[in-house]
Amino acid sequence: xxxFRRGGPEQAETAGAARLTLSRTARRAGMFSLLLIPVLLxxxxxxxxxxxxxxxxxxxxxxxxxxxxxxxxGDIVVDGRSVTGSRATGGAxxxxxxxxxxxxxxxxxxxxxxxxxxxxxEGVEDGILSGTDSRLPAHPLLNAxxxxxxPGGKVITTxxxxxxxxxxxxxxxxxxxxxxxxxxxxxxxxxxxxxxxDPGGLAGTGPAVTADWTSLTGSAxxxxxxRALRQTYPPGSTFKLVxxxxxxxxNVYSGIDVPTNSPDPYTPADTxxxxxxxxxxxxxxxxxxxxxxxVSCNTVYGKLGDDxxxxxxxxxxxxxxxxxxxxxxxxxxxxxxxPTGLTGxxxxxxxxxxxxxxxxxxxxxxxxxxxIADNGTLMQPQLVDSLTRSDGTPVQSFKxxxxxxxxxAAVAAELQQMMVxxxxxxxxxxxxxxxxxxxxxxxxxxxxxxxxxxxTPYAWFVCFARPSGAAVARWRWRW
Amino acid sequence: MTAAATAAAAPQPRVPTRRITELLLVVLSVLIxxxxxxxxxxAIDGRVPADTAEYAAGLGGLALLAHLAIRLRARYADPLxxxxxxxxxxxxxxxxxxxxxxxxxxxxxxQLLWSTLGVLLFIAVVVLLRDYRxxxxxxxxxxxCAIVLMIVPVFLxxxxxxxxxxxxxxxxxxxxxxxxxALAVFFASYLASNRDALALTGRRIWFIELPRGRDLGPxxxxxxxxxxxxxxxxxxxxxxxxxxxxxxxxxxxTGRIGWIAVGLLLVGAAVVPVAVFEPHxxxxxxxxxxxxxxxxxxxxxxxxxxxxFAFAAGGLLGTGLGQGHSxxxxxxxxSDWILATFGEELGLVGLAALLxxxxxxxxxxxxxxxxxxxxxxxxxxxxxxxxxxxQVFVVAGGVTDLIPLTGxxxxxxxxxxxxxxxxxxxxxxxxxxxxxxxxxxxxPVPPDPEPQLSPPEPPERAGTxxxxxxxxxxxxxxxxxxxxxxxxxxxxxxxxxxxxEPGDDEQTQGVPKV
Numbered sequence: 001x002x003x004f005r006r007g008g009p010e011q012a013e014t015a016g017a018a019r020l021t022l023s024r025t026a027r028r029a030g031m032f033s034l035l036l037i038p039v040l041l042x043x044x045x046x047x048x049x050x051x052x053x054x055x056x057x058x059x060x061x062x063x064x065x066x067x068x069x070x071x072x073x074g075d076i077v078v079d080g081r082s083v084t085g086s087r088a089t090g091g092a093x094x095x096x097x098x099x100x101x102x103x104x105x106x107x108x109x110x111x112x113x114x115x116x117x118x119x120x121x122e123g124v125e126d127g128i129l130s131g132t133d134s135r136l137p138a139h140p141l142l143n144a145x146x147x148x149x150x151p152g153g154k155v156i157t158t159x160x161x162x163x164x165x166x167x168x169x170x171x172x173x174x175x176x177x178x179x180x181x182x183x184x185x186x187x188x189x190x191x192x193x194x195x196x197x198d199p200g201g202l203a204g205t206g207p208a209v210t211a212d213w214t215s216l217t218g219s220a221x222x223x224x225x226x227r228a229l230r231q232t233y234p235p236g237s238t239f240k241l242v243x244x245x246x247x248x249x250x251n252v253y254s255g256i257d258v259p260t261n262s263p264d265p266y267t268p269a270d271t272x273x274x275x276x277x278x279x280x281x282x283x284x285x286x287x288x289x290x291x292x293x294x295v296s297c298n299t300v301y302g303k304l305g306d307d308x309x310x311x312x313x314x315x316x317x318x319x320x321x322x323x324x325x326x327x328x329x330x331x332x333x334x335x336x337x338x339p340t341g342l343t344g345x346x347x348x349x350x351x352x353x354x355x356x357x358x359x360x361x362x363x364x365x366x367x368x369x370x371x372i373a374d375n376g377t378l379m380q381p382q383l384v385d386s387l388t389r390s391d392g393t394p395v396q397s398f399k400x401x402x403x404x405x406x407x408x409a410a411v412a413a414e415l416q417q418m419m420v421x422x423x424x425x426x427x428x429x430x431x432x433x434x435x436x437x438x439x440x441x442x443x444x445x446x447x448x449x450x451x452x453x454x455x456t457p458y459a460w461f462v463c464f465a466r467p468s469g470a471a472v473a474r475w476r477w478r479w
Numbered sequence: 480m481t482a483a484a485t486a487a488a489a490p491q492p493r494v495p496t497r498r499i500t501e502l503l504l505v506v507l508s509v510l511i512x513x514x515x516x517x518x519x520x521x522a523i524d525g526r527v528p529a530d531t532a533e534y535a536a537g538l539g540g541l542a543l544l545a546h547l548a549i550r551l552r553a554r555y556a557d558p559l560x561x562x563x564x565x566x567x568x569x570x571x572x573x574x575x576x577x578x579x580x581x582x583x584x585x586x587x588x589x590q591l592l593w594s595t596l597g598v599l600l601f602i603a604v605v606v607l608l609r610d611y612r613x614x615x616x617x618x619x620x621x622x623x624c625a626i627v628l629m630i631v632p633v634f635l636x637x638x639x640x641x642x643x644x645x646x647x648x649x650x651x652x653x654x655x656x657x658x659x660x661a662l663a664v665f666f667a668s669y670l671a672s673n674r675d676a677l678a679l680t681g682r683r684i685w686f687i688e689l690p691r692g693r694d695l696g697p698x699x700x701x702x703x704x705x706x707x708x709x710x711x712x713x714x715x716x717x718x719x720x721x722x723x724x725x726x727x728x729x730x731x732x733t734g735r736i737g738w739i740a741v742g743l744l745l746v747g748a749a750v751v752p753v754a755v756f757e758p759h760x761x762x763x764x765x766x767x768x769x770x771x772x773x774x775x776x777x778x779x780x781x782x783x784x785x786x787x788f789a790f791a792a793g794g795l796l797g798t799g800l801g802q803g804h805s806x807x808x809x810x811x812x813x814s815d816w817i818l819a820t821f822g823e824e825l826g827l828v829g830l831a832a833l834l835x836x837x838x839x840x841x842x843x844x845x846x847x848x849x850x851x852x853x854x855x856x857x858x859x860x861x862x863x864x865x866x867x868x869x870q871v872f873v874v875a876g877g878v879t880d881l882i883p884l885t886g887x888x889x890x891x892x893x894x895x896x897x898x899x900x901x902x903x904x905x906x907x908x909x910x911x912x913x914x915x916x917x918x919x920x921x922x923p924v925p926p927d928p929e930p931q932l933s934p935p936e937p938p939e940r941a942g943t944x945x946x947x948x949x950x951x952x953x954x955x956x957x958x959x960x961x962x963x964x965x966x967x968x969x970x971x972x973x974x975x976x977x978x979x980e981p982g983d984d985e986q987t988q989g990v991p992k993v
Contacts, residue, residue: 033868053793
């Protein structure tokens with residue numbers, strides 16, 4: 001009903017005057033004034049409801065940032081212990097990230113910086129850690145009404161503290177990386193990249209942080225590069241495991257102890273440049289696959305690649321996880337590449353011994369080792385065990401997931417034997433990896449790099465151990 | 480209103496004064512404001528501020544004084560006016576206190592001081608202005624004062640980049656605010672005296688009938704001068720509001736919609752070149768069209784963008800008092816932009832409630848006007864009510880990017896003494912007119928036998944408009960002119976409680992001879 005109905009008696013109008021009365025015009029003016037309110041409310045609904053997400057997400061809107069730093073950030077947990085923390089500063093951005101063992105876990109946690117954003121686990125699990133993930137509120141509906149800020153949750157990693165420390169100690173500060181996977185589950189036990197850096201130095205704001213950033217990004221050794229996940233290198237001889245898998249699966253030779261009828265040096269049909277071995281004295285002429293793996297014969301495996309053919313090698317490499325453009329663990333992993341569309345046997349032979357355009361992350365080669373150790377089943381590598389609320393109640397748990405079956409159990413058993421031989425055979429290149437009382441299988445690798453092979457070669461080692469079970473790939477500059 | 484309906488059934492109607500209603504509502508308003516104050520403290524410090532009781536007592540004391548003044552001198556005044564004003568003033572204090580906490584300044588105490596001055600002036604008006612019709616005698620004095628008040632700051636140094644302030648020591652005053660009321664009085668008075676001439680005489684030129692120059696001239700001159708001055712001072716918001724008030728009062732007085740259309744067209748034609756060529760106005764228009772422009776230009780969020788961010792952050796239910804970040808707006812966050820704080824912390828729901836409070840205040844102003852028989856009082860009430868409505872619209876529309884920003888303050892809520900004081904005076908005048916509108920005549924006048932008993936009435940409405948009550952109510956059949964635009968007219972049942980007031984008599988409310 002009109003709010004202006006209660007009028008006093010109308011004045012006696014001048015007879016026959018065809019004009020509106022004061023009362024009627026007043027009511028119309030009143031209705032007009034009242035109409036302004038719904039107009040305002042419609043516009044407010046537009047701003048506050050319809051387009052609110054648009055405004056909330058605007059990069060110039062500081063609210064999200066202010067909310068993020070107004071409470072302690074959730075922690076990243078290794079072996080039941082938080083490797084991160086938060087420090088109150090009392091400034092506009094209250095809480096700053098701290099790290100208990102910054103350099104040790106930097107390849108896992110990444111950094112959380114008020115100036116430079118978040119990377120690695122700090123980045124991909126930011127919603128959980130900062131408390132904005134929609135799964136965090138225990139009572140979502142109630143929370144939507146009270147809009148109480150949710151404390152940041154925890155990210156429980158699969159990392160084993162001892163393995164991680166061992167990996168770092170083993171690398172000894174040289175440029176290198178280690179990825180260790182539990183073959184049966186795909187859990188990543190260690191993920192090391194050296195030289196490392198302290199992410200705590202980047203956490204806050206101000207000139208010290210900027211200076212730290214400048215020196216880290218400007219450093220020739222790239223401390224912030226996660227070499228285990230984010231950099232690919234020619235895998236060299238470690239790739240022979242993949243070539244061997246393809247050969248054995250395709251029954252190119254009748255067994256691992258059958259002579260392969262391979263020349264030394266091996267010159268592919270379409271080239272005049274021969275493939276030679278590291279050491280001309282190695283018994284590579286017509287060697288068996290087993291011996292050729294133990295002493296790492298380029299000639300045998302180059303020829304094997306050509307014998308298997310491009311399609312077979314590519315299929316096997318992809319079954320092990322190569323050429324996977326968007327692998328996440330949940331941190332993004334760079335794509336390991338086995339080239340497709342190769343023209344000619346020479347390139348195929350080189351690619352089959354991990355040279356030419358073949359490139360792999362250390363994590364990828366650890367997956368190869370893990371699949372062999374797990375009797376042919378490749379598990380998805382994963383870095384996060386579970387996500388929880390701040391009180392420890394679970395938000396999400398990650399179950400082991402099968403990626404695929406690159407080789408049969410029988411072929412895997414043969415490959416295991418060959419790898420054990422690499423470590424235990426007197427001729428084997430991996431003798432240094434032997435551990436008394438433990439069965440260790442491995443494969444060494446040395447990859448040329450640089451223009452005309454002028455660069456320092458890369459040194460690889462892919463291995464597994466029984467009974468403790470981890471498959472490890474280590475890459476580092478040869479020293 | 481139901482109590483009133485039963486009272487109306489008595490042969491000798493006794494108009495309830497509703498002062499108890501007012502008192503209860505005033506107490507409720509003070510409690511709401513005190514609760515908000517405590518809530519801010521709880522949200523920021525985790526405890527109720529120590530001075531909550533003093534604050535509530537201060538506001539409550541002022542409100543009670545005002546209530547007493549109404550009891551003494553305006554017994555029949557509309558019981559909603561004072562509580563709503565107290566509520567808005569109290570909420571404004573809460574928001575200012577809240578922003579004080581975010582900005583580290585201390586504006587709430589001085590705002591309370593200004594509130595005190597405002598309420599004292601309210602009381603002065605209610606007590607001293609026994610009959611608002613006195614104002615009509617001084618119509619031209621008011622017009623003169625309004626223009627002088629607006630011109631004076633032009634000769635004074637600019638404050639905050641605008642020449643709209645008079646600064647005396649620590650106090651600064653925006654005379655344009657007070658001029659609003661003076662102009663409303665003048666417009667009402669002039670139109671009340673000349674509305675017949677305006678409406679009935681004139682020349683037809685082309686398709687529109689124009690009034691004679693001597694009828695429209697004076698009021699047009701006053702409006703043009705004030706608008707010109709404001710335009711020179713770049714106080715476009717006030718300029719816009721004056722124009723709106725002028726148009727609405729002219730329409731109410733004459734019913735000439737055609738003039739309104741012509742006026743709007745002329746103003747539109749004047750605004751477009753100004754918006755294009757005048758840099759200050761032009762930037763306001765660009766901001767209106769592209770509020771996030773400064774961000775894409777890499778200059779960060781401008782004030783309008785920050786205001787929109789604040790409203791958006793509030794969403795449907797708001798963040799809760801004390802938990803928003805509207806202070807990011809920066810300059811004038813407590814005055815021009817104060818609505819953003821309400822938007823962020825109380826949400827769309829809270830804003831809707833707030834806007835409804837204004838709506839009720841405006842409706843009550845209009846209602847007092849419609850009930851009055853005296854054209855001056857009627858036009859004055861309507862002018863003041865539309866002033867309020869327009870200001871709310873212009874400010875709220877400006878900070879939410881509905882219309883270009885004009886830089887004005889939300890009535891009662893915003894920090895700023897002149898605005899607060901002016902609005903208290905405005906409500907005081909509405910209290911006076913509503914008191915006159917509802918006041919019964921001391922000697923009950925017997926029903927006037929003729930001529931009002933038998934006015935021509937639309938036959939199909941005859942039954943619905945006779946509520947069957949005896950006495951003075953029978954003489955108001957024309958009160959509700961049925962019209963298609965009034966949905967309420969179709970519901971005879973709702974008429975009864977609405978028509979409890981006896982009609983004011985021609986003798987008392989008639990046009991005084993000036």
